Amino acid sequence: MSDAKRAVAQDESVAAINALYTELALRPDQDFGWGKGKQNAGRHGYDAAWLDRLPDRLWESAAAVGNPFALGPIHPGETVVDLGCGAGADACIAALLVGNEGRVIGVDVTPAMVAKARDNARLAAVDNLEIHEADMTDLPVEDACAHVVISNGSINLTSHKLCVFQEIYRVLRPGGRLQFADMVRDPAAAASPATACESWADCVSGTVEPERYHGMLAQAGFTAIETVSFTGYRTAETTVGATFRARKP
Numbered sequence: 001m002s003d004a005k006r007a008v009a010q011d012e013s014v015a016a017i018n019a020l021y022t023e024l025a026l027r028p029d030q031d032f033g034w035g036k037g038k039q040n041a042g043r044h045g046y047d048a049a050w051l052d053r054l055p056d057r058l059w060e061s062a063a064a065v066g067n068p069f070a071l072g073p074i075h076p077g078e079t080v081v082d083l084g085c086g087a088g089a090d091a092c093i094a095a096l097l098v099g100n101e102g103r104v105i106g107v108d109v110t111p112a113m114v115a116k117a118r119d120n121a122r123l124a125a126v127d128n129l130e131i132h133e134a135d136m137t138d139l140p141v142e143d144a145c146a147h148v149v150i151s152n153g154s155i156n157l158t159s160h161k162l163c164v165f166q167e168i169y170r171v172l173r174p175g176g177r178l179q180f181a182d183m184v185r186d187p188a189a190a191a192s193p194a195t196a197c198e199s200w201a202d203c204v205s206g207t208v209e210p211e212r213y214h215g216m217l218a219q220a221g222f223t224a225i226e227t228v229s230f231t232g233y234r235t236a237e238t239t240v241g242a243t244f245r246a247r248k249p
């Protein structure tokens, strides 16, 4: 593909992401063809106490593909960054876990999601959560300030995945933890490459095999890299949700 064609394809996928996630923020009752909401989060093993504690409006636009909180504890006083935070359900849970002495920074590129996440933080009565409209390849976050970076169903949506892992490495403290869920190419269907008709915004054609994530994480400097589980969440026959853990040395 020529550079010009690649640039057009990239612009189209950014526009499609913006359109789809604006719909999910503003009209969450539609059938998007993939799981969302509180019941979906329950299927991923979110703690029932969090499902009940947070108002239903927080869950209506949530599109969890797995459960980043099942990948390790988050402690009071820690700083957490949530990449592609959407309407903010995970960011609000993190804000409650870190408490008043802690800080959570949610980042999302879709303005309607950013607005909804800010409203949802007010509804959940958390005041240690800040939401930024930004791209996860260029985080508005200081170097080495985060104890934990989480993400749920978002990294597959960028075509600059290595750049994202390098940004995560930059903002994590030494010893900091990365705990994320994402859509990947199902290893059992790895022989089926992405086709032109697959949607990027629906978390299909931007997916890569789990080993590609391991390679990029290692290249960015991470250690203790693990695929922890496959979550069973699907956006197509060729994709499956998976959870990953890694650590900054």
Ligand SMILES: C[S@@+](CC[C@H](N)C(=O)[O-])C[C@H]1O[C@@H](n2cnc3c(N)ncnc32)[C@H](O)[C@@H]1O
Residues within 6 Å of the ligand: 017, 021, 061, 062, 063, 064, 065, 083, 084, 085, 086, 087, 088, 089, 090, 107, 108, 109, 110, 113, 134, 135, 136, 137, 151, 152, 153, 154, 157, 158, 203
């Ligand atoms: C499938 S939704 C998941 C949202 C949220 N993590 C959840 O569990 O409900 C993906 C989110 O990633 C955001 N996103 C996509 N590309 C992004 C990028 N390059 N930088 C920041 N956010 C991005 C979208 O706007 C959308 O809100």
